[in-house]
Amino acid sequence: MASVSAAAQTPDIRVPSGRTLSLHEVLTDTRPGELWVRFRFVSEGLSQAEVDDHDRMAEDMDWLCANLVLPYLDHHELKPDRVAISFSDRPVPFGKAAPDAVQVFEAYRIEDGACIWEDY
Template sequence: MPVPSGQPVHLNDVLLDNNPGELWLRFRFIAPKIGSDVGRIGYDVATIDMEHLCQTLAVAYVEHHKLEPARVVISLSNKPIDFGHTAPDATQFFEAYLLQDSQCVWDGGI
């Protein structure tokens, strides 16, 4: 999927999660170039990519499937990880968004 940074990003899965007590729509991506090492894509750049993925993919998905999620979560991981499992050797970035008028609005309270 094309993102502003140009890094390779691939959709790993989409989860509809009611476990928080409301519907959270989770888009999980593999982004093998993220990390904190020199030459890797850092969180500051990855957040721009995550917002772009929310706006270009999540909004269309929600409208197509007629969903009303309380939150949309975009996550990037440098390698596949089963949902809910830990992987100390993996880098993962997450952002949560509210959808308002077909716009992704960062939810900094999560």
């Protein structure tokens, strides 16, 4: 697992729902035959009720993919097979269990310069 960028240098991001996120980290890893780039965000105060509002959460995730992820991938000349976007209510170390944290994850493939949601 490699960190691509220092997230601390990224300003807070306001998504369509009005939620403010901070970029916790961007990670790259290779699964068998696939490059994944993971964008991990913190949204302090994120509640389970917000996560359960699937339409609103999807709008925020899609917006991030189109407006932050695609330019980032272009800038860093990355061509991943999959992109994962996650929100959590606090920083959680990657791969560590955190049952008390509120978290949500979505995956996308990048095709013809667009984010295509992947059900995983």
